[in-house]
Amino acid sequence: MPSRRAFILISTLFLSGILLSGCPKKAVIIPPPEKPPYADPIVTILEAFSPAETLQARASIRIKTVRSGQESNFSVNGVILFQRPDKLRILGYHPLGMGLFDAFYLSGRFFLLSPLQKRAYTGEVAEFEGLFEKAGIRTYTEKPAGSQIPNRIRIDIEEKETSVELRLKEITLNNPLPEDSFDWVVPQGVEVRPLTRLLKGKNPW
Numbered sequence: 001m002p003s004r005r006a007f008i009l010i011s012t013l014f015l016s017g018i019l020l021s022g023c024p025k026k027a028v029i030i031p032p033p034e035k036p037p038y039a040d041p042i043v044t045i046l047e048a049f050s051p052a053e054t055l056q057a058r059a060s061i062r063i064k065t066v067r068s069g070q071e072s073n074f075s076v077n078g079v080i081l082f083q084r085p086d087k088l089r090i091l092g093y094h095p096l097g098m099g100l101f102d103a104f105y106l107s108g109r110f111f112l113l114s115p116l117q118k119r120a121y122t123g124e125v126a127e128f129e130g131l132f133e134k135a136g137i138r139t140y141t142e143k144p145a146g147s148q149i150p151n152r153i154r155i156d157i158e159e160k161e162t163s164v165e166l167r168l169k170e171i172t173l174n175n176p177l178p179e180d181s182f183d184w185v186v187p188q189g190v191e192v193r194p195l196t197r198l199l200k201g202k203n204p205w
Contacts (some may be wrong), residue, residue, distance in 0.1 A: 038133040041155045042105050046086060048141045051148040055082040057171040066161040087182045104184050111184045120186055123195025135159040
């Protein structure tokens with residue numbers, strides 16, 4: 001089972017554009033020649049998916065982070081749901097199927113659930129508009145030839161020496177999604193805390 005420290009790292013990071021752990025793997029990332037501006041990664045992803053009315057895909061999520069000069073790589077399975085103009089949900093699972101996180105954005109509001117830690121966070125992302133430049137957050141997207149929809153998204157967080165890469169597969173576009181795709185239900189026994197506990201660097205636990 002991933003360590004408590006790893007769960008805290010992931011939950012804190014995906015708020016800024018990130019997610020969590022599982023089996024160590026080596027991720028090879030070739031940066032593009034030009035860096036995009038610092039920006040809210042959620043807005044960037046919404047814009048990248050906007051040519052489609054809806055999107056559903058499986059994803060391989062890889063996280064690379066450097067701590068005290070030591071590089072660590074983690075891998076997570078995921079599911080991505082999108083509905084135009086402003087609904088996005090990313091669920092992360094351990095390779096054995098255990099739910100690790102549920103990150104959900106709807107009309108400017110962000111929700112994050114860590115079921116194993118029995119913690120959830122919610123708040124308005126607009127409160128932290130200046131955070132993205134301060135943390136050095138850049139989001140890269142890559143489209144396959146002939147497609148308007150990216151199949152690869154990378155989020156770099158310079159301040160945390162961390163990058164998160166999402167590789168989309170089995171992408172389905174413009175099909176109706178289940179009615180409850182963007183319903184956020186807090187499981188019984190889960191404590192809900194303000195998003196500021198994560199975004200302002202306070203101890204979330």
